[in-house]
Amino acid sequence: MRIKVSHATTYSYTAPADGVVQALRLTPGDHEGQHVVRWRLDADVDGRMRDSRDAFGNLLTMFYVDQPVRELTLRVTGEVKTEDTAGVVRGAVEPLPPNVFLRTTPLTTPNRALLEFARTIPDGAPLARLHELMGRLHARLVFDTTATVVATGAADAFDQGRGVCQDYAHIFIAAARCIGLPARYVSGHLVRADSSDQEAAHAWAEAFVPDLGWVAFDAANGVCADAFYLRVAVGLDYLDAAPLRGARRGGGEERLSVTVRAHQAGVQRQE
Template sequence: MRIAIRHLSRYQYDQPVPYALQRLRLRPQSGPGQTVIDWRVTVDDVEPALSYTDGHGNRIDFVRHQRNTREIVIVAAGTVETVDRAGVYGMTDGIAPPWIFERETPLTQAGDAVKALAAQVSASAAQLQMLHELMQTIHERVAFEPGSTGVGTDAETALSEGHGVCQDHAHVLIAVARVLRVPARYVSGYLLIEGVDDQAASHAWAEAYLDGLGWVGFDAANNRCPDDRYVRIATGFDYRDAMPVSGIRIGQSAETLDVEITVQQTQTQSQSQSQGKI
């Protein structure tokens, strides 16, 4: 499947910002399940001058602003071709060994609710079956409610309160998996939704590492494993390692962020020619 994506982030400030640094995680990489056909990232219509790859294998653009700006517009857009691998990303990539993803982070720290859920699902002998059951249980217990949580909400809070967004579903699954000594990581990206081109936010899911399979994706928000409708952007221990934009700025100005995301299926040349025949 060929998917076209446009992700616009518009930062506006009530006072001029004399200096700001931003770290952008907005570049998908070709790998198992996806091939980047074309992709471009611009900041105020200019391509970033500095880019590097972090320890998780994410491609990072580093941007510095020094012009008393009141507005910053970031656009990431391009086309990615995907194939359905039934959620299996495969063996480890990058330099980080799988076992390092067993450690807790502030957003995935296990409290009573997470530990209780881990005890409930741990009776299953097969890890893959257990993780599918865990995904379904989280889907049932954590209602999808946009705006009910924030970027700082941790897994324990989302599970205890019973609502959240895809970020929270991913954190809960990661937290439970780590209690069970299963390496798990956070994945950010995009999801093609039938009949919905314009979206208010990007997507997130979790991956667990299983012997013999490698990394396997689990999207508890939708209760399914990632297929050819998913485009991955970045991975990490939790949201903070994979968030699309992070940074710092000097000054006391108030910030407003507007996000516009379009995710659409496009036709390949062969599909177009085929559909043009009668």
């Protein structure tokens, strides 16, 4: 299928902001089951863009604004051809060995409750354990856009029993690492059956399965990623794969507005 994406982020400041720098992980790469047909990143103010890859192999664009601004919009438009690989990711840029993704971070550090939960996952083949973990989290947690914030860690979200896709991913990652399975955070887009207009990009997790490789698990929806998923960036947690992270001098208070549209032209997803 072909996924078309339009993603706009607008920063508004109550006073002129100077020295604005943005790290943009908004551009997907090619790998088995995903081919970028066209992709464009634009800004509505003058600035300089420099492309590279970060330590995780993500395509990274650094954007430097050349003058003080009160408002800045960064916009992505593109089209990507995807195929269902049953969640298996092959052919992606992989500069780091899987065991790096056993490392905990502040956002994925488990507490006692999460550790004890992870230990209830029955022994067995890694792939079966990961499917069991995803299924249990999908059944246990409640999707709630008001319960957490972007800085909420896996332990706090697990204790609340609710959160958004970022929280589901962090909890899955923390639990997988607790049972010795490397796991990482993924940011990207999902073509949804109910609406193509969304307030944010999507997030899920990947775990490493020996003799198979990285496999994508979306605990928020209870499925492995299929052709309706567009993979953009990976990392140890949200901070490594966030679509945009920036810094500035001045600017007063900041307001952020995000609109995302991901859809397959001419075809509706069937449930």
